Amino acid sequence: VPKPQAERPPPESECLYVAAVLREPRLLTRDVFRVCDELSHMGLRMVLAQTTSGQGVEEALFEATEVVKRALLEAGRRLSPGGSELEGEFVQVCRDIMVRRIDERLVYIKRATEQTPGAFDLTEETRQLLSERKELLALRKRVLDELRPASSGTGTKAPMQPV
Numbered sequence: 001v002p003k004p005q006a007e008r009p010p011p012e013s014e015c016l017y018v019a020a021v022l023r024e025p026r027l028l029t030r031d032v033f034r035v036c037d038e039l040s041h042m043g044l045r046m047v048l049a050q051t052t053s054g055q056g057v058e059e060a061l062f063e064a065t066e067v068v069k070r071a072l073l074e075a076g077r078r079l080s081p082g083g084s085e086l087e088g089e090f091v092q093v094c095r096d097i098m099v100r101r102i103d104e105r106l107v108y109i110k111r112a113t114e115q116t117p118g119a120f121d122l123t124e125e126t127r128q129l130l131s132e133r134k135e136l137l138a139l140r141k142r143v144l145d146e147l148r149p150a151s152s153g154t155g156t157k158a159p160m161q162p163v
Contacts, residue, residue: 007067010041015075020090043068
C-alpha cells in the first residue's frame with residue numbers, strides 16, 4: 001500500500017497574504033491585481049474563500065489542515081499588528097506574488113519558444129506565446145510601478161499627463 005504524500009507547506013508569501021487578510025479583511029480592497037486568484041496552494045485558497053464568504057476566521061481555520069494552520073500562525077507572527085504598516089506589508093506581498101507568477105510564465109514562454117529556428121517558421125501557438133510575453137512584460141512593469149513601496153525621498157511623482 002503506497003504511503004500518502006505529506007502535504008507540501010504553502011509558499012511563505014502566500015501565507016503572509018492570507019494571514020494579513022485574516023487579520024484585516026478590508027485589505028482585499030488593496031489587491032488591485034487580484035493576487036487572490038494567483039494563490040497556488042489550495043489549502044490557502046480554501047481558507048481565504050471561506051473567510052471572505054462570511055464564515056468566521058475560526059470556522060475557516062477549523063477546516064484547514066495542520067500544515068496550513070501552522071504556516072498561517074507563523075506568518076501572522078511576522079506581520080505588523082495592523083494599520084498602515086500592515087497595509088504596506090500587504091501591498092508588498094501582493095507585488096511579490098504577482099511578479100513571481102509573471103516571471104514563472106515568462107520562463108515557460110522562453111523555454112517554449114527557444115526551439116523556434118527563425119521568424120518565418122513561427123507557428124500560431126508560438127506567435128500567441130510571443131504576444132503573451134509582450135503583454136506580461138508590460139504588466140510586470142505596471143505591477144512594479146504601481147505597487148512600488150513609497151519612498152521617503154522629498155521628490156514627488158508628477159501626475160500622468162494625457163497623451
